[in-house]
Amino acid sequence: MILFEVFLNGLLLGGMYGLIALGLNLQYGIARILNLSFGEFFVGGAFIAFFTIMLWKLNPFLSVFVSIPIAFALSWLIYQFMMVPLIKRAPDQDALDADAVLVTFGLFFVFQGLALVNWSGDLRGYSYLSVPVHIFGATIALNRLVAFLGACALALALYVILRYTRVGSALRAITIDPVAAGLVGIDVRKHSALVFAAGGALAAVSGMLVSTFVSFSATSGVEYTLKALIVVIMAGVGRVTGTLAAGILLGVVESLGGYLIDPALTIAINFALFMLILLVRPTGLFTRA
Amino acid sequence: MPEIVANNRWLIGCFVLAAIVLALLPMFVSGYAVSFLLLMFANIALATAWSFFSGATRYISLATAAFFGIGIYTLAITHVYIPIGLALAAAAVIGFLVAVLVGLSTLRLRGVYFVVFTFGLTELVHQVINWWEIKINKTATRYIFSDVSNVAIYQILLAAMLMTVVGSWYVSQSRLGYALRAIGEDETVARHTGINTTWVKVLCFALSASAMALVGATLALRYPYIDASIAFNNSWSFQVLIAALLGGASRFWGPMVGAIPLVLLSEFLAGTFPHHFSIALGLCFVVIVYFIPGGLAPLIERTWYRLRDSMRTRPAAA
Numbered sequence: 240m241i242l243f244e245v246f247l248n249g250l251l252l253g254g255m256y257g258l259i260a261l262g263l264n265l266q267y268g269i270a271r272i273l274n275l276s277f278g279e280f281f282v283g284g285a286f287i288a289f290f291t292i293m294l295w296k297l298n299p300f301l302s303v304f305v306s307i308p309i310a311f312a313l314s315w316l317i318y319q320f321m322m323v324p325l326i327k328r329a330p331d332q333d334a335l336d337a338d339a340v341l342v343t344f345g346l347f348f349v350f351q352g353l354a355l356v357n358w359s360g361d362l363r364g365y366s367y368l369s370v371p372v373h374i375f376g377a378t379i380a381l382n383r384l385v386a387f388l389g390a391c392a393l394a395l396a397l398y399v400i401l402r403y404t405r406v407g408s409a410l411r412a413i414t415i416d417p418v419a420a421g422l423v424g425i426d427v428r429k430h431s432a433l434v435f436a437a438g439g440a441l442a443a444v445s446g447m448l449v450s451t452f453v454s455f456s457a458t459s460g461v462e463y464t465l466k467a468l469i470v471v472i473m474a475g476v477g478r479v480t481g482t483l484a485a486g487i488l489l490g491v492v493e494s495l496g497g498y499l500i501d502p503a504l505t506i507a508i509n510f511a512l513f514m515l516i517l518l519v520r521p522t523g524l525f526t527r528a
Numbered sequence: 529m530p531e532i533v534a535n536n537r538w539l540i541g542c543f544v545l546a547a548i549v550l551a552l553l554p555m556f557v558s559g560y561a562v563s564f565l566l567l568m569f570a571n572i573a574l575a576t577a578w579s580f581f582s583g584a585t586r587y588i589s590l591a592t593a594a595f596f597g598i599g600i601y602t603l604a605i606t607h608v609y610i611p612i613g614l615a616l617a618a619a620a621v622i623g624f625l626v627a628v629l630v631g632l633s634t635l636r637l638r639g640v641y642f643v644v645f646t647f648g649l650t651e652l653v654h655q656v657i658n659w660w661e662i663k664i665n666k667t668a669t670r671y672i673f674s675d676v677s678n679v680a681i682y683q684i685l686l687a688a689m690l691m692t693v694v695g696s697w698y699v700s701q702s703r704l705g706y707a708l709r710a711i712g713e714d715e716t717v718a719r720h721t722g723i724n725t726t727w728v729k730v731l732c733f734a735l736s737a738s739a740m741a742l743v744g745a746t747l748a749l750r751y752p753y754i755d756a757s758i759a760f761n762n763s764w765s766f767q768v769l770i771a772a773l774l775g776g777a778s779r780f781w782g783p784m785v786g787a788i789p790l791v792l793l794s795e796f797l798a799g800t801f802p803h804h805f806s807i808a809l810g811l812c813f814v815v816i817v818y819f820i821p822g823g824l825a826p827l828i829e830r831t832w833y834r835l836r837d838s839m840r841t842r843p844a845a846a
Contacts, residue, residue, distance in 0.1 A: 273640055324818070333639045337588060338817050340643065341773070344766075345813025352807035465651075468644055503662065507655035510648045517645050521637060 244377040245498040246491060251383045253490020255449055257483035258390035259463055260470035261397060262441030266314075268477030269414050270435040272322050273336055275343040277467060278460030279350035280310050280439045284446025285455045286354070289363050299367055299451060306443040314439025317346070318432045347461065354457035364454030386448040393444070394483045401479060410434055414477045469513045475523020485524060489513075547690055554679040562682050566750070568791045569682075570743050573689040574764065575771040575783035577739035580696040581732045582769075583777025584708040587635070590765045591646035594653050595623045595737040597759035599744025601657065604670045604754050612676060616684070616745050623741025624734045631730035647765070654760035661756060669755045676749045685746050692739045697780040699732075708732055767794070770809065773816055776823020785824050 259281060266274045284306045291302040321342060329335035368382040401407040409430050412420040421427045449455070466489075474485035489509065496508035516524065554562050574592060582589045602619040603612075610618070634645055661668050676684075699705045707728045710718040719725050748754060767790065775786025790812075797805040820827060 321814075333586070336640050337586070338821075340588070340640070341813050341817045345810040345817070348806045348810025348813065350810075352803045352805075352810065355803040355806070465647070469648075472641065472644065501659065501663070503659050504655065507652055507659065510652040510655070514645060514648055514652065517637060517641060517648075518633060521641055 240376060242495075242498070243375070244379070245494050247374065247377050247379055248383075249491035249494025250487055251379065251387045251490070252494060253487035254387040254390040254483070255445065255486070256466055256470050256490050257486025258393060258448070259442065259445045260467040260474070260482045260486050261394060261479065262438040262445065263464075263467040264438075264471045264474065264477065264479055264482050265397075265434050265441065266438035267471060268479065269410055270318065270322075270431040270438070271326075271332065271335065271417065272318065272339050272435060273343065273468075274317075274435075274438070275340060275464055276346040276350055276460075277343075277438075277442055278462065278464035279347055279354070280314070280442035281446035281449075281463045282354065282455060282457065282460040283310060283350075284443030285450035285459075286358060286363070286446075286457075287443070288447040288450045289365060292365050292367060299365070299447060302447055303444055306447060307440045310443035311436045311440040315432055315436035317439075318435040321346075322435070323428065347464070351458060351460060358457050360457050362454050362456045363450075365450075367451045369452070380452060382451040386451060389448050390445070390483070393441070398480055406430070406433075466509075469509065472521075473513065473516050473524055475525050478523055478525045481523070481525025488524075543690075543694070547686070550686055551683060554682055559678065562678055564791075564795060566678070566682050566685055566747075567795070568788065569685045569689040570747055571767065571771055571787040571791050572784050573685070573692045573743045574740055574768045575775070575787045576689075576692045576696050576780070577736045577743075578768050579772040579775075579777040579783040580692075580699070580739075580780075581708075581736040583772060583782075584700075584705070585712045585729065585732070587638075587729075587733075588643045588769070589646045589733075590643060590762075590769070591630070591649050591737075592740055592765040592768045593760050593762050594646070594650040595627065595740035596744035596764050597650075597653065597657075597756075597761075598623050598626055599741030599746075600748040600751075600754055600759040601670075602741065603745035603748045604672055607672065607674060612674065612749070616742060619745030620738045620742040623744075624738035627734040627737030628730055630737075631733040632726075635726065635729045635733065647762075650760055650762060650765065654756050657760070658756035669753045671753045672748060672751055674749045678750070681746060681749050684749075685743070688739070688742050688746055692743075693780065693784065695735075695739075699735075700780050704728065704732070770812060770816075773823060774812065774820075776820075776825030776827075778822060779825040779829070782823050782825035785828065 262280075263274065263277050266272055266277065284302070287306040287309075288299040288302040291297050291305075292299045322339065325338045325342065326335060329338060368380075368385060370381045371378050372381050372384055401411060409420070409425045412423070412425055413427055413430055413434075417427050417431075446455075470482060470486045470489055473489065474481040489512065492512055493505050493509055497505040500508065550565075553565070574596065578589065578592055581587070599619040599622075602622050603615045606615040606618055630649065634642065637645055658668065661670075699708075707718065707723045707725075710721065710723060711725055711728060715725060744759070748759075751758065771787040771790045772783040773786065774790065775784060776782035793808065794805060797808060816823070
C-alpha cells in the first residue's frame, strides 16, 4: 500500500516534470534554441503566484494573467533581438547550440542575480489547497492533484494545437526541417519566435502550479532547467508528445528509487537514469530508430 | 624537440625568466598577495587544461569541477597514509584514469549532449560521494592535516600551472595537437585522413583531467576541512569555461589572458557584492558571444602585429 502511495506521488511529481519539460521542448525542439535561462521563467511564475496570494490576498491561479503576458513578451524579445543574430551567423546547429548555451547561460546569471538582489535568497512557500484526498486508499494532497490535472490539460491542449491546427502543422514542419519549411512558404522566424515565447509562458505557468506545493527560492531555477533538459533528452528533442510520458517516468523512478534505495540518493538516481539513456539511446526514448 | 626549442628561443627565454621571478616573488610580497596569486594560478591552470581539450575539439566540458573534486578527495583520503608529494601524484593519476573511463563511454556524444552529460557527471559524483560519506563514513567532512606552508603551496601550484601551460603549448605544436585541431574542424574528415580519433580524444581528455585533479589536490592543502559540496562546486566549471572563452581557446596563452581579469573581478566584487558579481558574470558571457566571439587573444595578437608593423615602417617612411 505504501508502495502504491509512493508510486502515485512519483506519478504526480512526474507530471510536473513533464509539464516543465514541455516548455523547454517547444523552445529547443521546435525553435532550436537551448535556453538555459528557462528555469528563471519558472521561478518568475512562482514568485508572481507567491505575491498574488501573500501580498494581494488573491487566488494564486489568477497570477497567470500577469505572468503569462510577461513571460511571453520577454521570451519573444529574447528570441527576436538576441537569438536571431546568432541564428544568422551560425554555420550549423552545433555552432548555434554553443552560442545559444553561452548567451542564455549569461541571461540565467543576470536574471538570477536580479532576483537575488530584489527578492533575496530566502526559501518561499505558501499553503494553498493543502487538504488530503483519498484515491484507492492512498492519501495525497489536493494541490498536487490539481497541478497534475492542469499539466495533463495543458499537454493535451498543446497536442491538439500541434496536431489539428494550421499553425500546428507549420510548427511540425519546422521541427522536421526548418529550411524546407521555409521553402514551402512558412514564415520560420515568426513561428519560431511565437513558439519560443509560448515555451517561456509555459515555464511561468508550471512555476505557478508547482509553487502551490513545493517551496522555492531565487536560486531554484537552475534545478528545474536541468530536470527539464533531462526529460527533453529522454523524450527526444522535438518529440512534444513523448515529453509528458518521459517526465512521468522520471518522477516515478525518482520516487520509487528514493523509497526503495535511499532518499538521499534521489538526485543521483535521476542523473544515473539520464546518463544511462544518453549512452544507450541518445536520440531519446520516443523517437523512431 | 631541439627544432621546436630552436624555433622558439625567445618564447622559452621569457618563460624561464617569468617562472624564476614568480617563484621568488613570495619573499617580497604580503601573505594576502600570495593567497591571491595562488587563486590566480589555479584558475590559469584549470582554464588552460580545459581549453587544451575543449577549446581545440569544441567538446564543451562542464566536468572541470568533477576532476578538480576527484583531486581534492584523493589528497584528503591518501595524505594521512602517504607523503604529500605522492598524494599529489596519485591525484593526477586517478584523475587520468577516471577520465579515460568517462572518455571511452561518452566521447561519441556531440554538442549539447556532451555538455549536459558532463554536467550530470559532476552532479552524480557529488551526490554519490556525499551519500557515501554520510552513510558509510558517518561524517560529511574530512579534515586535512597538512603542515605545508602557503609559500610552498604557492610554489607547487606555480609548478603545476607552468607544466600545464608549457605542456599545452608543446602538445599544440606536435602531431597530437594537429590531430586534435583536425577533430575540432571536422571529425569525419579527421577520421578519413587516418587519425585514430577515439584514441586522440580520450588521451587528451585524460591529460587535461589529470592537470585539473592535480590543481584540486594542491589547493586542498590549503583547506582545513573539505566536504562534497566544497570539492564538487559547479562554479569551478563555469568560471573556468568563461575564462577560457574570454581569453580565446585558439591560442595556448588565451585562457591565461582570460583568467586574469576574471579572478581580479571575482576578488573585488564577489566578496562585497556577490549578486552583482553574478550579474556581471552573466553580462560577460553575453558580451563575449556578441562582440568578441574568438576571445581576447586574437584581438591582442592583431593589435601587437599592427604596432610592430607600424614601428618597422615608420623609420623607412621618414
